[in-house]
Amino acid sequence: MSRLNGTDRAYDVVLFGATGFVGELTAEYLAAHAPDGLRWAIAGRDAQRLERLRERLGGAPGVLLADVTDPDSVRELARSARVVATTVGPYVTYGEGLVAACADAGTDYLDLTGEPEFVDLMYVRHDARARETGARLVHACGFDSVPHDLGAYFTVGELPEGVPLRVDGYVRSRAMFSGGTFGSALNQFARGPQMLAAARDRRHHEPRLMGRRAAAPLGAPRFAGEVGAWALPLPTIDAQVVQRSARALERYGPDFRYRHYAAVRRLPVALGGVAGVTALFAAAQLPPARRWLSDRIRPGEGPSAERRAKSWFSVRFVGEGGGRRVFTEVAGGDPGYDETAKMLAEGALALALDDLPETSGQVTPAAAMGDALIGRLRAAGITFRVAAVRPAPSSGSR
Numbered sequence: 001m002s003r004l005n006g007t008d009r010a011y012d013v014v015l016f017g018a019t020g021f022v023g024e025l026t027a028e029y030l031a032a033h034a035p036d037g038l039r040w041a042i043a044g045r046d047a048q049r050l051e052r053l054r055e056r057l058g059g060a061p062g063v064l065l066a067d068v069t070d071p072d073s074v075r076e077l078a079r080s081a082r083v084v085a086t087t088v089g090p091y092v093t094y095g096e097g098l099v100a101a102c103a104d105a106g107t108d109y110l111d112l113t114g115e116p117e118f119v120d121l122m123y124v125r126h127d128a129r130a131r132e133t134g135a136r137l138v139h140a141c142g143f144d145s146v147p148h149d150l151g152a153y154f155t156v157g158e159l160p161e162g163v164p165l166r167v168d169g170y171v172r173s174r175a176m177f178s179g180g181t182f183g184s185a186l187n188q189f190a191r192g193p194q195m196l197a198a199a200r201d202r203r204h205h206e207p208r209l210m211g212r213r214a215a216a217p218l219g220a221p222r223f224a225g226e227v228g229a230w231a232l233p234l235p236t237i238d239a240q241v242v243q244r245s246a247r248a249l250e251r252y253g254p255d256f257r258y259r260h261y262a263a264v265r266r267l268p269v270a271l272g273g274v275a276g277v278t279a280l281f282a283a284a285q286l287p288p289a290r291r292w293l294s295d296r297i298r299p300g301e302g303p304s305a306e307r308r309a310k311s312w313f314s315v316r317f318v319g320e321g322g323g324r325r326v327f328t329e330v331a332g333g334d335p336g337y338d339e340t341a342k343m344l345a346e347g348a349l350a351l352a353l354d355d356l357p358e359t360s361g362q363v364t365p366a367a368a369m370g371d372a373l374i375g376r377l378r379a380a381g382i383t384f385r386v387a388a389v390r391p392a393p394s395s396g397s398r
Helices: 003-008 021-033 047-056 071-079 096-105 116-133 146-156 179-189 192-205 237-248 267-284 287-296 305-309 338-353 370-379
Strands: 011-016 040-044 062-065 081-086 108-111 136-138 165-174 213-215 222-224 229-233 255-264 312-321 324-332 383-391
Touching (some): 096 116, 116 136, 146 312, 146 324, 146 370, 338 370
Parallel strands (some): 011 081, 040 062, 213 255
Antiparallel strands (some): 165 312
């Protein structure tokens, strides 16, 4: 079946994992911003917690029971909705059943994963089926990787067409990582061989890009004068998502390159950050240390509203091509919780309601929703702006 035949579904949008910390924030956002007439529901495994949340939200959403350990309940969940958004992670542990169910049912799917292994495995196992049914499987729909993917897409739109393009993204934030993000990072650090194997398997299944090139190399640490900060390469999923958008969309030109960095103003802080990540990676290889670290910030927990109100993020992009150089920025509030909930909710609404490009299978946020999601996020208070436009340096690409 096609997603266009989904009008017989009971719900337009279902939020799975609604009683977790980010899940509740997403449910609250939907309750406040869903348009009249939207048929939506909250879902999870604890009926009492779901009912309490429903009452707190004013009784508007429906309630569905589903548990990742009960495949029948997950399949029924997928068949009940046009779009399912899930916050239930770590996804490599808990996520595949819902992806498979949505791919089979022709149901659009969104998640918050930042786990490259999970995304690669889901491509190999379920992309072909989703293409048959018309389902759109959109991973990384939170801070990983919406600001970076849509920010690069926005930057490319300010550059000439049909020429080689170079874009660098520089991330700054003042915020606390979510428990889910921290747990996923520890899990991925401990699964290096499995992650590399999944990436290799994906490369064997992906069609070759003919006549064009899209690359996302890991840059070297350097002082980036264009943003006035030390640039430390970020080996996160974000650059991979940008690269896949560039593969999918010809607007990125015949030869596209993206590099992804953390921007740090002071060198001692930069060096301390490198040392900290190195120590975290080493500790994640030891099960007792990994368990101890996991207990520090548990999935489903998060900071107070007051602390979140003081948090922020900014991603600055420098794009070059065709003799033009543009400086853009995507910025917002608390990235790990409030803005992530906003991104997931608006992504679900875009898939359910907006006139979008015809896509199916595993697709990126930019390829699936592009301009429509940028418009929604701007209306919701996230900044997308062009800071400056200049001639490209005469020395060419850096």
